[in-house]
Amino acid sequence: MKKVSIYKPSTVDEAIQILSQHGTSAAVYAGGTDLLIRLKNRLEQAPTYLVDIKKIDHLRYIKEDAQGGVEIGAATKLAELADSKLLQEKYPMLVEAVNKISSPELRNASTLGGDLLQEVWCQYLRGGYSCWRNGGYLCYGAIGDNSYYHSAMGGRLCYAVYPGDAATALIPFDARAKLATPQGVKELSIEQLVPGDLMVDGRIQSHVVRFNEILTSVVIPPPKPGLRASFEKLRPRGVWDFAMASLAISLQLRDKTIDDARVVFGGIAGRPLRETTVETFLKGKTLSSELGEQAISVALASAAPLKYNATKIDMAKGLLASGLARLNA
Ligand code: SF4
Structure with a gap:
């Protein structure tokens, strides 16, 4: 395990000051389930200074806002989301998705912010290979065993899939993320928060949060009348694992007519993949038992599987x- 020093700030401003002081050698520490594995494996980007935000007030809550939406503090445990009556009442699909993240034990430790901003789960990175994400100049996932944790929709430098489920499930609700930054509060859509592999402060990461910024909360707008949503996830091990493919879908229905749709695939690309071609296809259609087959015929036309992962595309279409069948039931 890499040796670290731990700070325990009591306010977000203090945490940002510490992060600013240490640059990319510091990182936020909340649940720790992802971070501790990076430290244990001594990965290149593992931090030397941890900024423990667990004692900061106002980062762990689930509350209804004045508009009837819900705001969730970034340090809220996944288990608390899974047990929330408020979320179950307003966004049951989100609760369904959270219940499929990892195991009950890990959900007791992991936070919403940690799930959204977690590192990719590529066996080459976790095994300490010197790849793009670990100080090297090569992607082993693109040329080696890419059957589980690599993109079937192309990539830039890193071909690992974005591993989180919460982001995939939040996008259909048009949720937004709030970040505390040295310049003040910044608000982004979840798609803007996790756009896939890109260089931020000299490191490849899946999210846009800079070294001196902290994700503080996620805001979900009030559920629209007539909205029906579903989340499903296929994984190598049924008890707990990352998605081989997942789907979060929401339909805005007027009787059986689809007024609006969100279709977001997880586990197949470097980001939660919003499939706008299918969304456009579904708008104005009548929800029926034939619609699934028709939607498949226009889905994922830009798929670019690697040598061993074409099955991810079949899974996603399935x-x-x-x-759609679940929402028609
Ligand atoms: S997929 Fe990403 S993490 Fe895996 S070997 Fe390639 S660059 Fe490294």
């Missing part, structure tokens, strides 16, 4: 058909 989830699209079953998701």
